Amino acid sequence: MREPNYRFYAMAFVTSSIGLQMLSTAIGWEVYERTKSPFILGAMGLARALPVILLTLPAGTIVDGGDRKRILSFTQFAFALVALSLAFASWSAAPISLFFVLLLVSGSIRSFNAPSRGALLPSLLTPERFENAIAWQSGFFQFAAVAGPMIAGVVIAALGGAWAVYAVTAVLCAAAGVAALFLQPRPVVRQSAPPKLRDMFAGYQHIVREKTILGALTLDLLAVLFGGATALLPIYAEEILHCGPIGLGALKAAPYVGAFLMAVWLAARPMFRHAGRALLWSVALFGITTIMFGLSTSLWVSLLALAIGGAADNISVVIRHLLVQTRTPDDLRGRTAAVNSVFIECSNEVGAFESGLVATWFTPVVSAVSGGIGTLAVVVFVAWAFPALRRMKQVIEPIPLVPESTRTAETEVTRARHEVRVAEYEEEDHRTAGSA
DSSP states (O other), rough: SSHHHHHHHHHHHHHHHHHHHHHHHHHHHHHHHHOHHHHHHHHHHHHHHHHHHHHHHHHHHHHHSHHHHHHHHHHHHHHHHHHHHHHHHHHHHHHHHHHHHHHHHHHHHHHHHHHHHHGGGGGHHHHHHHHHHHHHHHHHHHHHHHHHHHHHHHHHHHHHSHHHHHHHHHHHOOOOOOHHHHHHOOOOOOOOOOOOOGGHHHHHHHHOOOOHEEEEEEEEHHHOOOOOGGHHHEEEEEISOOOOHHHHHHHHHHHHHHHHHHHHHHHHHHOOOOHHHHHHHHHHHHHHHHHHHHHOHHHHHHHHHHHHHHHHHHHHHHHHHHHHHHTTTGGGGGHHHHHHHHHHHHIIHHHHHHHHHHHHHHHHHHHHHHHHHHHHHHHHHHHHHHHHHHHHSOOOOOOOOGGGGGGOOHHHHHHHHHHHHHHHHHHHHHHHHHOO
């Protein structure tokens, strides 16, 4: 936080995240109140995810070739316009189909927002501060994810409608767009020639080559795809736990309370010495707590299960984010971040659709419990299929060699920084061993 660049970045990130978490809580509550359909609730996730999946390749390429700061600012203002449109739709009791149209537009914006944000962060900080910033970045998100649903639940209960929540979101996203304009990232090397079709696939190719990244993303994709029980929270709040909109806000916030506490702990300790095993065990614990939540009929037990699951999930989030950022050359960050966003959207939003579908065919309890069991099976599969991930110790290692014909000055600078940081880790290990 001593870096002025990072303070503006954090300000934009926190305000936008609080607003979007408020929006997500409110729209889930409003749509379920009007339709009483688990299928419609799950289909909302699909509407968010489809544009991200379809626009990944052009979005990542545009981010790598354009002004990342301006793209980030523009997308925040676009989020504000979508939120204003939702406020009008809610106030006028517009058809549910309009809500889905606006969700599709929001997903299209997210396809550019996430890569620009992820690619911009490393150029705002010195390399030695980046690892600590990732842990605090996770903490900021968890704080926003706790505050946003709680505020949304109180506002809905007080006013009896969600339109005010959307209006506040519009203000917060617009403020984030203004804060992003004050960022001063360091210059990065970009391609001077127009992008070719094969350039769009460079992010995919990099992830396929780097097996630890591929394994971590596969683990997250499949685990959250099966364990997306949080999509069913409006149903649990109304029909199983009987806790109303304020209770829904608490349920939505609970995973992020646990994740925030975990983020603070991670920021204050050295990085894992056996990161691969920590990643796998954390996802296994997430699966167990998903089963606990699915079987619970007590609000307090449900809150505890969600909080523990959120803490476990945050370990995997930090390790995965570090892998993607530190093992990717700067000239590929936008395209790699875009591919990463596809994995995230597929796991979160398509997982919400899967949970809603199973809840429609069977019951919400069957959907949640079977999802947790599926998550445990995924951990076993990934541990077997990606031995490099299972054996991984330190997250920061030299990035894979790049063929001479495709090397850039930026790539070589990035590689040199990685090698220096690995040497520092090894020296610290030797000092620790000597002290012991």
